[in-house]
Amino acid sequence: MDAIVTVVGKDQVGIIAGVTHELSQAGINILTISQTILDEYFTMIMKVDLGGMILARQELNARLEYAGQRLGVQITLIHEEVLKAMHRI
């Protein structure tokens, strides 16, 4: 089961490290990463595989929320099927 993780916020040292650390701790494999910085704003989009996830979704959401607060970014995880339904015929 694939999902898209987006990370948006003001750039600082350690955002990628912080987010990927949380994902690896949860047993989530990263499939692709695209990342840009525009006017000091950091944007990262990752496609991840939730197949090997060892946490419950609620626990993962809570950890990402906490990591986002610590890193000063907004982390969102959206199921790929939702994007497929909305944007692809």
Place this chain on the structure above:
Amino acid sequence: MIYTQNEIEESIRMFRSQRLDIRTITMGISLRDCASDSGETARRRIYDKICRLAEHLVRVGEEISLEYGIPIINKRISVTPMALIAEASSERNYTAFAKTLDHAAKTVGVNFLGGFSALVQKGYTRGDRTLIRSIPQALAETDRVCASVNVGSTSAGINMDAVRQMGYVVKALAHRTASAGGLGCAKLVIFANAVEDNPFMAGAFHGTGEPECVINVGLSGPGVIKSALESVRGERFDVVAETIKKTAFKITRMGELVAREASRRLGVPFGIIDLSLAPTPAVGDSVARIFQELGLEMVGAPGSTAALALLNDAVKKGGIMASSHVGGLSGAFIPVTEDEGMVEAVRAGALTIEKLEAMTCVCSVGLDMIAIPGDTPASTISGLIADEAAIGVTNHKTTAVRLIPVPGKTEGDWVEFGGLLGGGPIMAVSAFGSSAFIDRGGRIPAPVHSFKN
């Protein structure tokens, strides 16, 4: 990356800031095999069947919501119109049946259960009479049961005896729930051309042509439509219609995904998707604000009926393309107390019952969640019901009336129902009487289906 940044951000914005949600996953359950000449046996069967089939409904809804990151607000149940089931017994009051439904709803954890209903568009059976007589007591003594009565259809005409009676029923129900501002009336819908697969409350019931058990999904998202329209300010109506259609398409596809997943996990067939712009009192979840985005100073201003016609049609077109099974009401709802923008328009004097009635000619449902003076005569309420039914019957569409004559309140007073039902000012109703008209009774014949001018 398979999806562009814009696409991903658009979807996230819809959920996070534009209040897109699955308004309800409604499980339709047939109770036809529960009828018995013993009311007690029937009620035991009803309770057992609902609890058995809907046991996992709430849990599955919550799981899907969490996994997919899509808010699913309500889990609900609709059942076979209770008059059809209860009339096999010889009981003279069906309140006990409503209490059984209430008990079952509470056991499985759904917040509303619809189907304490009777279909009397052409006439009454004994069970229909008993059910309608029981409505005031049944709704006053239960929390989660919703009732509906269908009084007219395009092929049968309008049952004016039922229209007359429903005026009294609405008054009696308001009286019995007076301490809560007549709140019971928010759980009663009077329909013409009622649909059998509507997942939205209070008018949901499981029609006789429906399967044993089915999953219907109701979607909402007025905030998403409004936001989409912000990007086409000043553009021609062709562009407006196209924008609404595309947005409705995306929303409906998301709903279909959830519906199919819920159906698979519950082992119950998928019925329909109902994409209806259903407001809540929350800011940013208003249908009225869409009218302002379209260029009207307030909803109710001249042009409002045309705006609603466009909105309703474009929503339907987008939804129909997105799902193979669109049903229910599918369009735009214009309740008053449930929509902060409607409430503001009423307070400003921009919106009257008469304008709302005109608008119901071109949208889903009808005079919905309107608080009126507590001393409004039953015959006036019946007159309003008759007018709405005539609009539905003549125009081949569903219309409905959900009026709340708030005991002890008069025009301009404020009533608060709380939660999703909201609150609003008491609206003025015509002071001119309809009693001699309503007292005639009988049936208004079905309209002619040709010679349309």
